Amino acid sequence: MLISMATFEHLPVRVGGLAEAVTSLGEALSKRENVMIFMPAHGLLQDDDGSFTHKPVKYCDFRIMVGDRIFPVTVYNTERKGVRIFLFSNEVLDHQQVYQPRDMFIAKMVHFTKAVPGLINIMLKKEQQKPDVIHINDWHCVFAGGLVKKYFKIPFVFTIHRLCRERISVHELNEVNLSELVDTRYLEGDMFNIEKFGGHHSDYLTTVSYSYLNEEWRTFFSTFEGKTTYVWNGTDSEFWNPELLEHANLSRKERRKLILKENGLDDGILFFNVGRLDAEQKGIDVLLKAFEMIMTGEVPGSDQVKEKMRLILLGSGDHHLENEARRLEHQFPENMKTIIAYLGRETTREYYGASDFCLVPSNFEPFGLVQLEAMCMECIPIGSRVGGINDTILDLHDFPEESTGRLVPPRNSVALARAMVEMTQISLLNDQFQQLDKMRRRGREHVIKNFNWDKAAERYIQVYKNMATIKLPFVSYAEPY
Numbered sequence: 316m317l318i319s320m321a322t323f324e325h326l327p328v329r330v331g332g333l334a335e336a337v338t339s340l341g342e343a344l345s346k347r348e349n350v351m352i353f354m355p356a357h358g359l360l361q362d363d364d365g366s367f368t369h370k371p372v373k374y375c376d377f378r379i380m381v382g383d384r385i386f387p388v389t390v391y392n393t394e395r396k397g398v399r400i401f402l403f404s405n406e407v408l409d410h411q412q413v414y415q416p417r418d419m420f421i422a423k424m425v426h427f428t429k430a431v432p433g434l435i436n437i438m439l440k441k442e443q444q445k446p447d448v449i450h451i452n453d454w455h456c457v458f459a460g461g462l463v464k465k466y467f468k469i470p471f472v473f474t475i476h477r478l479c480r481e482r483i484s485v486h487e488l489n490e491v492n493l494s495e496l497v498d499t500r501y502l503e504g505d506m507f508n509i510e511k512f513g514g515h516h517s518d519y520l521t522t523v524s525y526s527y528l529n530e531e532w533r534t535f536f537s538t539f540e541g542k543t544t545y546v547w548n549g550t551d552s553e554f555w556n557p558e559l560l561e562h563a564n565l566s567r568k569e570r571r572k573l574i575l576k577e578n579g580l581d582d583g584i585l586f587f588n589v590g591r592l593d594a595e596q597k598g599i600d601v602l603l604k605a606f607e608m609i610m611t612g613e614v615p616g617s618d619q620v621k622e623k624m625r626l627i628l629l630g631s632g633d634h635h636l637e638n639e640a641r642r643l644e645h646q647f648p649e650n651m652k653t654i655i656a657y658l659g660r661e662t663t664r665e666y667y668g669a670s671d672f673c674l675v676p677s678n679f680e681p682f683g684l685v686q687l688e689a690m691c692m693e694c695i696p697i698g699s700r701v702g703g704i705n706d707t708i709l710d711l712h713d714f715p716e717e718s719t720g721r722l723v724p725p726r727n728s729v730a731l732a733r734a735m736v737e738m739t740q741i742s743l744l745n746d747q748f749q750q751l752d753k754m755r756r757r758g759r760e761h762v763i764k765n766f767n768w769d770k771a772a773e774r775y776i777q778v779y780k781n782m783a784t785i786k787l788p789f790v791s792y793a794e795p796y
């Protein structure tokens with residue numbers, strides 16, 4: 316089976332979890348089937364960091380028409396870990412920032428929409444083959460999926476990694492001569508709902524967790540009942556492995572002491588948060604409030620444990636939140652450290668491997684990779700009861716014997732603060748410490764067993780195959796210009 320996946324992110328281009336998900340899924344699928352990735356070049360051709368097996372080589376060029384202008388497109392081909400990668404390049408598709416500024420991003424989406432069928436058309440001639448399925452990841456690639464299905468009768472799977480409710484005006488679509496996509500079913504006033512278009516046109520609609528599917532059932536997914544399902548992401552437990560830590564030979568407590576010292580803090584119970592500092596999705600404001608409430612003694616039991624609590628925040632993003640984190644660090648210099656940076660996967664692994672708990676206070680989270688990475692690294696997650704966090708963490712109070720972490724209601728600083736106090740109390744009692752050690756080990760086992768990419772790939776193949784068995788006549792796409 317020849318599987319094609321269209322995406323705006325694939326390593327080394329990474330903005331968020333989408334890159335990790337698509338890259339890992341592609342690799343896992345390629346162990347069983349042939350996989351090709353379609354992605355805008357995003358400046359990668361100028362900035363090759365050596366992550367491909369060989370330098371991208373020109374595969375073909377053709378022209379596309381956008382409005383009244385004709386643009387050349389060159390497609391380069393390379394490989395990464397057994398996956399063929401096609402990078403689409405021209406003055407728009409080469410723009411380095413993936414999603415910004417908005418005008419450029421929309422232009423990129425339009426060029427990509429037109430270029431993907433162009434490539435398939437040439438592939439048919441050069442290789443006498445076309446993909447059996449096109450797997451569209453998030454709304455940016457939906458129109459490409461629509462055209463590929465329309466002109467090549469290739470079934471399309473649409474995976475929503477996060478609902479964005481993105482709209483585009485009918486006028487904008489007309490201007491770039493994509494009015495053939497407009498259909499009154501997706502019109503909201505004179506705006507066109509892109510995800511609804513994807514939902515209607517796809518043969519299968521998937522999202523990345525059972526809880527997210529349910530949370531958004533009434534607002535979106537129920538419209539597509541009958542062809543909607545979920546496929547959990549996985550995580551790379553070979554990379555997220557405590558044996559690979561720099562001080563793997565030391566105990567967790569000793570590693571913690573070292574990392575706290577590096578950050579100018581004395582030993583204590585370490586809470587860690589990593590990722591984008593963002594209030595809308597990641598709930599960092601909730602976390603900062605919870606920490607402040609503990610430190611100012613507003614939460615029952617906090618006075619007894621607060622001196623022992625340490626918080627390290629690693630990430631960057633919203634400037635207001637960065638300032639708020641700095642303010643708290645200033646106010647509680649013995650308890651908190653803020654690292655406004657992205658330190659790379661290896662260094663992040665060291666933090667997971669030294670922290671007692673990892674905080675994942677998202678307001679919503681379609682899947683969420685952090686809690687899985689934490690569990691893989693035997694760091695206990697304390698997360699919101701939403702989306703993929705809810706699906707992957709087994710809560711201490713719900714499942715005392717099988718638990719792998721703590722779940723708290725979202726958008727609730729008091730509940731989070733209470734859970735942090737509770738877990739600190741447990742950590743400070745020696746006999747309870749063993750209970751936590753068991754939880755750490757169970758967490759890693761739970762992820763390896765249930766959330767691995769091979770499992771995800773197997774399920775996606777089922778999804779693809781259901782469709783791929785549908786025999787559709789081939790209709791040729793217009794000749795390249």
Ligand code: NHF
Binds near residue numbers: 548683684
């Ligand atoms: O893990 C990859 C990621 C998810 O929850 C995450 C999100 C975007 O918001 O599927 O996509």
